[in-house]
Amino acid sequence: MPALQPARGTQDLLPEAARRHRRVIETARDMAALYGFAEIATPIFEFTEVFARPIGEHTDIVSKEMYNFTDRGGEEVTLRPENTAGVVRAVLSNGLTQSTPLKFFYSGPMFRYERPQKGRFRQFHQIGVELLGVPQPQADIEVIALGQRILVALGIADRVTLELNTLGDPASRAAYREALVGYFSARVSELSEDSRRRLERNPLRILDSKDPGDQRLNSEAPDFAAYLNDASRDFFARVSDGLDRLGVAYRRNPRLVRGLDYYTHTAFEFVTTDLGAQGTVIGGGRYDGLVELMGGPAMAGVGWAAGIERLALLIAEPPAPARPIALVPIGEAAEARALALAEQLRDQGLVVDLGYSGNIARRMRRADRIGARAAVLLGDDELARGAATLRDFDSGDQSEVALDALAARLTALGR
RNA sequence: GCGGGUGUAGCUCAGGUGGUUAGAGCGCCAGAUUGUGGAUCUGGAGGCCGUGGGUUCAAGUCCCAUCACUCGCCCCA
Incomplete structure (x- = not known):
């Protein structure tokens, strides 16, 4: 064992790996440009509240996974665990809310303090897009189509499937949440230990539990579709129809939920079975409440983030550099x-x-x-x-x- | 934070029930070939056997601890 080791969960990108990363980034950037997304780069650390408030105090990301510290000037800062909040902060800081719609592409390192495993690191890299200021479902459709196009361009579309769900608007979500809590509260003794904790913090999460006992309960749990109000149901139908018209294949997954609090309506993941436990390669959705939550005007938003390491593991070896x-x-x-x-x-x-x-x-x-x-x-x-x-x-x-x-x-x- | 697996040469790995100078393949270096790469042959270098402690006449091997890596849980890209 060498005496000098990289910090846990970090890794060196030697030339071959770096080439794979670069191919993912450049492909995504080129495809995003076709949709009019402009590249943006925000700092890799922000004041802690930029992430803590929107992501949610009770989520694992905030409660145990953030690299936060006090700098020499006494400021509380955090290495970004994801970039949506950072992009929204940049929009607000620069007064860009006047010129919607805004379409941004980014790539760069993210940091989460968790146990590393296959396709999961403490410093990892994401590409992502954010489309702000468009409340219509066309935005969801285009953002998803872009994700699909990138996977096609990378040559891995056949190994990845799109899963789609809706979380409804806040009213629908609240009604459903209440129904779920009622259902599971009456059966607490049958729930797994993890899910009992979820019941307190994020009951929707019980729906995608891997515990067999939980899954039995889930099969008879209230159906989200029954709690969607007309507006939410209509929105989801329009997203689905749009994808159908573009020939973007998807699988409806009513158990697909989001960990972050600011998501509404559309939730989606491009998943693969080729990466062990880390199946999600692109994850995203609509977050209409976020900008306002961060102190800006009411503004719609939809976007996704993709793990570069995970995509890099899936793609074929990029062409070798020119021979010298x-x-x-x-x-x-x-x-x-x-x-x-x-x-x-x-x-x-x-x-x-x-x-x-x-x-x-x-x-x-x-x-x-x-x-x-x-x-x-x-x-x-x-x-x-x-x-x-x-x-x-x-x-x-x-x-x-x-x-x-x-x-x-x-x-x-x-x- | 929790559970399983694995730590022996630069890399991939052998090393039954403890026993003398720890091996192989690949890679590396040199020579055959001092103005010519690949293939072949010959030779060579390279190991606190992850770390610390314990048991023993004797530990790579057994026990404990610890660290790292890895797979999974939680959570997530």
């Missing part, structure tokens, strides 16, 4: 010449790697190991003639090439 050309100088005069030649070749857009030290064989071996397309040997004899020896690593062919023709020859080699 290795320059192998022989002798001190050639050494100096090689640096200048490397710059000239890079001016032509070629990827150039210098053999830094060792004898010829060693430099050639290193060039081969890094996957070089070809080596250019610079020896005194050739240089005196204004030429170099070009060795094609794929064919093994070798020939002398005039220096002023080198860039063209190398470009012609291709990848």
Whole structure:
């Protein structure tokens, strides 16, 4: 075991992993741009109340998972556990509420103090979108369609299914919550220990319990559909119809609920069975009460966040970077010449790697190991003639090439 | 916070019931080949056996603790 370890739940993104992350981010950013979402970057830490109030004091995120601390000036700050609250804060701070609709895309690290497991970390990365100021279901439909499009572009749409539910408006939700509490309160003795706690804090959560006993009770629990008022039922129907018209497949999951308090109406998750216990790859929904809760005007909002690590685990290996050309100088005069030649070749857009030290064989071996397309040997004899020896690593062919023709020859080699 | 599994070389792993200098494959270094990579052959380096304590004549092996990793629960992306 090495003496130096990364902090629990953090990890180094070595080049291959970093490439996978970058592919996820760039794909998502490009697709979001097609829908008119502009990239935004907010700080990775905020005053603690930015997260504590909207997310809900009694949620696990706030009560035990936040990285919060007092800074040197005595301010209570928190590393962001998610980014919706941060984006809304930025909207309010910058007075953007006048220019709705607002469409934002973001990516970056998030922090939650929890036990790491497969696809779950203390520092993890999310991409996400927020669409603010549009109360109509078209917003929900477009945001979901964007998620689907990203999965398609990443080549993993067939391994992921969209689950869809509605939480109704606040009135519907409150009525249903009351009915649920009544139902489960009469059967507390049959509930699992976890669900007894949920009954106090977040009764809707009992619905997606993994406990078999809870699931038996759930099968006879009140149905949310019966408690939806007309407006809520109509809203959900319009979202569903819109997805149908776009050919976005989904599965209605009446047990799908949200942990965060500010969600209303549409709730959805893109889930997979390929990641162990962490099935959710994209999660989101509508949060019409959030902006007002944070001190702004009444403003609708809908969005989602996706875990980059989880998506990166699902995608195929991204294309390898361009293969370099290795320059192998022989002798001190050639050494100096090689640096200048490397710059000239890079001016032509070629990827150039210098053999830094060792004898010829060693430099050639290193060039081969890094996957070089070809080596250019610079020896005194050739240089005196204004030429170099070009060795094609794929064919093994070798020939002398005039220096002023080198860039063209190398470009012609291709990848 | 709770439960299960695993910690031996850079990586992947062997090391019945305790017994002498702890092994393999891959990788790395060197030579065969001092102006030529890959393939082959030969040689070499590299191990507080996670850490601390205990039992024993003797511990990689048994016991306890601890740390880390990992899978799951809670929760969530």
